[in-house]
Amino acid sequence: MIKSFSLSRVLFVFLMFAAVVAATALLITKKNEYPSVFTLGNVDLPVLEIDAGHGGEDGGAVSLTGVHESVINLDIAQKLSAIAELAGLPYTMTRDSEEIKYPDSAKTIASKKVFDQKRRAEIINNTPNAVLISIHQNFFPHKSARGPQSFYAKTPGSDSLAQFVQGTMNTALFPGNRRVAAPIAQNIYLLKNVSCPAVLVECGFISNAEEARLLETDKYRLRIALALTSAYQQYLDEKNEVQK
Numbered sequence: 001m002i003k004s005f006s007l008s009r010v011l012f013v014f015l016m017f018a019a020v021v022a023a024t025a026l027l028i029t030k031k032n033e034y035p036s037v038f039t040l041g042n043v044d045l046p047v048l049e050i051d052a053g054h055g056g057e058d059g060g061a062v063s064l065t066g067v068h069e070s071v072i073n074l075d076i077a078q079k080l081s082a083i084a085e086l087a088g089l090p091y092t093m094t095r096d097s098e099e100i101k102y103p104d105s106a107k108t109i110a111s112k113k114v115f116d117q118k119r120r121a122e123i124i125n126n127t128p129n130a131v132l133i134s135i136h137q138n139f140f141p142h143k144s145a146r147g148p149q150s151f152y153a154k155t156p157g158s159d160s161l162a163q164f165v166q167g168t169m170n171t172a173l174f175p176g177n178r179r180v181a182a183p184i185a186q187n188i189y190l191l192k193n194v195s196c197p198a199v200l201v202e203c204g205f206i207s208n209a210e211e212a213r214l215l216e217t218d219k220y221r222l223r224i225a226l227a228l229t230s231a232y233q234q235y236l237d238e239k240n241e242v243q244k
């Protein structure tokens with residue numbers, strides 16, 4: 001969890017948050033039918049589980065300039081948590097630093113990864129009314145591949161959340177992106193083993209020079225966090241409509 005911010009950081013994030021509220025209004029078509037972030041009707045607000053992929057001894061993919069995916073994931077996750085904090089949206093994080101404490105019994109990187117994935121699934125499954133957004137960066141040998149893509153678990157609600165994530169990221173970050181929300185591969189432990197609505201988002205390709213350059217900037221990571229907030233808001237609005 002983020003516990004304290006400097007005043008300038010709070011002000012900055014608040015201004016950014018105001019921007020996402022405005023962006024949400026622009027992005028959704030029937031804007032007058034949707035409540036604002038601050039009035040969510042009768043919906044019991046879910047707990048947003050913000051999962052920064054990798055971390056600890058698992059740095060994930062490495063960008064062309066040598067930046068580990070885990071660092072980019074964590075920064076976006078922290079920005080998203082700061083926005084959730086200001087918006088009064090309940091959230092938790094599966095990690096809030098690059099360090100992960102492993103038990104003595106986990107001696108190899110593989111066993112440490114297994115421990116960490118089980119730990120994350122446990123946190124999420126022990127949270128009532130959770131919604132998972134797992135943040136990752138993509139990598140592909142063909143360096144031309146780029147653009148965000150969302151993947152959804154089999155659990156109810158996942159597909160819908162992934163559509164909102166994909167649509168918002170396409171609009172806000174990469175207009176013309178032809179990627180669509182897709183079912184997650186069955187070998188992805190976390191999304192296979194959580195019982196809540198769950199989405200994994202590959203925010204961009206760190207194997208693509210232009211996208212890696214963007215992903216290494218604070219400004220672009222903030223735009224991603226804002227797009228994810230907007231997508232989550234649309235998901236809550238849809239839930240609200242269904243429950244009316």
Ligand SMILES: [Zn+2]
Binds near residue numbers: 053060069
């Ligand atoms: Zn990853």
